Amino acid sequence: MKNVIEIDHLSTYFYTEEGAVKAVNDVSLRVREGETVCIVGESGCGKSVTAMSVMGLVEEPAGKVVEGKIQFDGRDLLSLHKNELRHVRGNDIAMIFQEPMSSLNPVLTIGKQIMEPLMEHQRMNKKQARMRAIELIEMVGISRPEQIADSYPHQLSGGMLQRIMIAIAISCNPKLLIADEPTTALDVTIQAQILDMLRQIKADSNMSILLITHDLGVVAEIADYVIVMYSGKIVEEGDVVELFENPKHPYTQGLLRSKPIMGERQEELYSIPGQVPNPLELKESCYFHDRCEHCMAICQTKLPYLRDVAGRQKVACWLYEEVVEHV
Amino acid sequence: MSSISGSVTKTEAHQAAVTPIRSSLWRQALHRLRKNKLAMSGFIFIVFMLLACFAGPLFSPYADNKINPANMNAAPSLKHWLGTDMLGRDVLTRLLQAGRISLTVGIASMCISVILGSILGAVAAYYRGIVDQIIMRVADLLLTIPGLPILFIMGALLSEWKIPSEYRMYIVMLMLSFIGWPGLARLVRSQMLSIREREFMQAAIVLGLNDRRKLFNHMIPNIIPLLIVVATLSIGGAILSESVLSFFGLGVMPPTPTWGNMIDAANNLIDFEKHPWLWIPPGVAIFTTVIAINIFGDGLRDVLDPKQKK
């Protein structure tokens, strides 16, 4: 299968008064055509920054993509001219965000906000754009589309606004949809509806989805392939079934253990001990070592690299060093 | 037994949590302030101005302000850097002496209005009810009537009552604070009310701290950064107001010099057109001092009151 996007050795740093934060640290990933890839991790692990780097929306001069390549459609997005990149955004790669309530402009009507990319990228005139916008509103399952088009964001509920965000995102038939925690701010029942909608859209249009979440439930529901990030680095990745059934990295294992399982009542919900390390104080080591049950001497002095384990599964952990070498 | 151990841990936790964090916050603020070049240059200029005005005249050979009819209205020269006035007095020396008064009036009236405003604001916020009503309605009233005409009336009163020149500066301070306190009281009150609602105050209530401790340990320290910022900025405002009043002959009057009444020379057509050294230097002194205060105050705001940082 063809890759829609290939990210190689991407590093994005943020410069603070106290020093540089390596928000994304040498991350490589691929998304295949029609595939849903989930990036999982705790907040601050760099999953959102990865997405923003792809979109070219990292705010300079505070943040900067310092290294890497993002191959999309035969072009390196990082070396594109600003204006060319702008035409990729919203047209070939679209994005939806965590907070639908604040992600739409409060002083512009819904219709206007859907029409904008259509007129910009698809060169539609106002009339065509409005007709298409109303179609799109209907497509994302909202009734009375004409009336909705003329209303303002504050008149709609969070779930409806997220549908509108999806309508905007798919308006130009993008090849890749990046969804950054699209369901986190919503009620559980609405969450399921939004995920269903994303799945259906993907099936209809063969769009690829890069979904960012901290919620393993969402991952289990929608992902084909999972990438686990910790402190700016990928610690494990693999097909969703492999990874859920046979997690290798102690962090992934911890994440899966801390998830309550339906129908199983546990005495105490597991949580990974310790805290995410301060990104300013990272030294050459496995960044997870001080929270890891299996911490070894090497973990404290040397950063593990991502190695193939089985099938598409990869892990960055010294535990598997010997296994691989001795076998 | 359990209650004793409970109170011990409470105090320990309190000390551990409050004292070091607070002092390190101040140190951090100071550190960041030092790194703000613009604010520091403002600060250095203010210190320079204070030193020049309070110590400078001591080193001037013309500090006695002797009238010298042989050397009237002389243009700036090596002997008299800013020339002399219509009585032959050295303008630079007078400028520095005037600065003493202008700076003193600015700082003192700021102090009075900040003390008055924060006490009244805090009392209003703390006691609510009728006390709050009375204080805030008076503040509303004073904010409704235009400040400048009121200052003019009060200035005219001073002239009619023949208040001696050397006392007028004290009354001008009071006048400026009278105009200045309502805004401050409003600010302090609204800050206090919002602090009351914040989580850590709720925590203080849960801990059962008494009223006085609540007020002094929690509420006051939390508005002090804001007060420092507002106080700094209001010195600039007070210096400007004093200069306007004195320029129109309703504030501090000669022979006591202030920057404002020195500019009064410009009301004389000949001095205005032919002797600009009489009135331009005090204007520049006001402008540069106030700009330095404003820049420094803004830098303070950035480091002390990050919420307000835009």
Next chain:
Amino acid sequence: MSTYLLRRFLYMILILFAASLLIFMLYALMPGDFVSNNMKLTAERKAELREIYGLSKPVMERYFNWMNNAFHGNFGYSLAQQKPVLTLFNEYIWNSFLLAVTSTFFTWLLAVIIGVIAAYKQYSWFDTLVMIGIFAAMSIPSFFIGLFLIKMFAVDLKWLPPGGMLTTGSNATGMEFVREVVDHMMLPVIVMTLLGVGSLTRYFRSNMLDVIRQDYIRTARAKGMRERVVLYRHALKNAMLPAITLVGFELPGLFGGSLIIEKIFNWPGIGQLYMQSFTVRDYPLLMGFTMFIAVLTVIGTLLSDILYHAADPRVRL
């Protein structure tokens, strides 16, 4: 909403009553009056005039007379000018308004443009320059900058007239007249704009900085909109919205003239009228003026409140 407005309105009336009493008392406290300051009059004539003008009555009675007349639309009679106060206001206010409205227009125009650009290029050299400019504008003593510009442009360079509204003895008409007024307006408008532009630019800059960080700006960029569109369609509208409330606060400035500027530039406005009346203790006019500003202030505050509720589509419902 309507009960809120009603309460605000009643409170406003109450505050104005208290203000009127305070203002009256302050002026009554002022020693000397129009009659006693007039050297040409004999003692008997002074007493006679006092009786006529009602200056010899007790303070409270004078206050009630004043208020009573005010309710009947009579704000007294200027002793120095021998005209009703309202007639005088009407004569002078429009000159003040001309100056104020022009400088307010330029102030807002400059503040919006500079504020938006500075916010957009935060931390650039342009932004630093703007910040310094803002501080400078906020620190200028108004009367000094007025004098300084007169000295420079009128006395030394002779480019512009030093003051007044028309050249003395001029009887220009039509376009000539307009040009003459514009020439005379130039300096005072520059000074007034300079005095106002600092804080307003700062206001727009910080509003814009707030807005630029909002999620919907990120959305607009993610949609691939041009920066120009992001800035002007998406950001500026939101940054301008809260500024509507400022319109109310401009009210006293628009009609109340400026004591200092009009005095310095000898502009025949209501502020200048006040300053003249002040020296001769023309109380009816002084009180009328002070009360007028107080009324404008209160109405302006109320207007701001109403506009705030009306402006935002989120609050409108």
